[in-house]
Amino acid sequence: MKNTLTSLFIFLCLFGFIIYSHGNLIKVCDAVNEKCSVLEKSLQEDDWEDSYKLSVELKEYIEKSFEPLSVYINHQDGDLLINEALKLSQYSKYKDKSEALSSIHLIKYSTKAIKALQTPSIQNIF
Secondary structure, three states: OHHHHHHHHHHHHHHHHHHHHHHHHHHHHHHHHHHHHHHHHHHHOOOHHHHHHHHHHHHHHHHHHHHHHOOOOOHHHHHHHHHHHHHHHHHHHOOOHHHHHHHHHHHHHHHHHHHHHHOOOHHHHO
């Protein structure tokens, strides 16, 4: 009986961790997409100083937010976002609009793919 209760307790702790991590991941991905949309508007208006500032803030937010999530997701996904945000800050600094916009779209697509991959569905299981 003691082994059954211990196993049940461990299972419930694991299940709780998964629910918490998934909710946090969705929240972080939505926040990154929102920040990218604001940054994209700033780039389209050719406000380079604001764009650079926003891109550095985005990079720092991604670094801070994806570090604890690396237990739950593949760390390569977080590394890809960090690297692309770093490129984005340099593109904004040197006023390369086309590359900056392509980096924003890659970040948006990557966060969308991370959300889709981590959402439990029949396609993800089989």
